[in-house]
Amino acid sequence: xxxxxxxxxxxxxxxxxxxxxxxxxxxxxxxxxxxxxxxxxxxxxxxxxxxxxxxxxxxxxxxxxxxxxxxxxxxxxxxxxxxxxxxxxxxxxxxxxxxxxxxxxxxxxxxxxxxxxxxxxxxxxxxxxxxxxxxxxxxxxxxxxxxxxxxxxxxxxxxxxxxxxxxxxxxxxxxxxxxxxxxxxxxxxxxxxx
Amino acid sequence: xxxxxxxxxxxxxxxxxxxxxxxxxxxxxxxxxxxxxxxxxxxxxxxxxxxxxxxxxxxxxxxxxxxxxxxxxxxxxx
Numbered sequence: 001x002x003x004x005x006x007x008x009x010x011x012x013x014x015x016x017x018x019x020x021x022x023x024x025x026x027x028x029x030x031x032x033x034x035x036x037x038x039x040x041x042x043x044x045x046x047x048x049x050x051x052x053x054x055x056x057x058x059x060x061x062x063x064x065x066x067x068x069x070x071x072x073x074x075x076x077x078x079x080x081x082x083x084x085x086x087x088x089x090x091x092x093x094x095x096x097x098x099x100x101x102x103x104x105x106x107x108x109x110x111x112x113x114x115x116x117x118x119x120x121x122x123x124x125x126x127x128x129x130x131x132x133x134x135x136x137x138x139x140x141x142x143x144x145x146x147x148x149x150x151x152x153x154x155x156x157x158x159x160x161x162x163x164x165x166x167x168x169x170x171x172x173x174x175x176x177x178x179x180x181x182x183x184x185x186x187x188x189x190x191x192x193x194x
Numbered sequence: 195x196x197x198x199x200x201x202x203x204x205x206x207x208x209x210x211x212x213x214x215x216x217x218x219x220x221x222x223x224x225x226x227x228x229x230x231x232x233x234x235x236x237x238x239x240x241x242x243x244x245x246x247x248x249x250x251x252x253x254x255x256x257x258x259x260x261x262x263x264x265x266x267x268x269x270x271x272x
Contacts, residue, residue, distance in 0.1 A: 005248075006248065009248050009251065013222065013247075015228065015229055022233050039257070040255055041251065041255065042263075043258075043263040044251065044254050044258050045223060046263035047200060047203075047204060047223070047258045047261045047263050048204055048219070048223055048224075048254065049223070050197070050201070051201055051204050051205070052205065052262075146267070153241075159242075169222045179235060179236070182234060182235045182237065183221075183235045185234075186227065186231045186234050186235055191232075
């Protein structure tokens with residue numbers, strides 16, 4: 001195998017197929033240049049991940065307060081996900097209470113004279129956890145979709161009312177919001193199917 | 195190199211990238227999405243998402259080559 005920068009990057013990012021991995025690993029054992037490239041990519045990632053997990057300080061708050069004040073769409077957007085999270089958390093709590101406290105007796109099965117051997121075993125904590133996660137993800141997606149379409153409607157209304165300059169900004173905001181919506185959908189899909 | 199200097203170097207390097215490239219780096223390196231997921235989010239073919247990311251990685255590698263990896267503060271971006 002000859003050097004393949006693209007395959008090396010796939011490997012580095014954990015995206016190389018299991019079938020192709022052994023060939024590349026054998027090549028790596030023999031090729032110093034590729035090993036160096038891999039080490040260099042690793043260093044780059046380490047440096048990139050060293051950004052602090054905090055927002056930049058808002059210096060001279062009394063001067064910059066106006067600058068950092070959320071716009072109308074930011075206020076709407078920020079309230080949406082928060083409401084979504086709150087309702088999802090409440091739903092999760094309700095499911096847990098239902099599962100542990102108000103568990104149904106299952107009289108119809110007992111009355112029908114079905115023996116315990118035919119009953120399904122009680123859900124394990126892992127199953128329960130998965131069900132709760134799936135429910136929460138579904139509820140959140142539903143809520144976020146509703147909130148997002150409301151925000152997009154508002155942006156569209158503003159877009160119709162605005163002049164050209166504001167219009168361009170609103171188009172950018174719209175694209176940004178649509179992208180966030182898609183990202184949320186991918187995250188929700190991941191939670192549902194993991 | 196002080197952690198703040200590393201942060202500044204990283205921020206500067208990320209600013210040099212185009213919006214598309216920066217988005218690809220954030221989705222993959224900071225948020226761990228797969229190529230297919232990135233393509234879904236960015237609304238482009240997988241090959242385009244990959245090519246944006248790879249070009250960005252090459253640029254970042256060159257720009258950050260002088261930054262020692264152990265000098266960062268070790269935190270993750272949100």
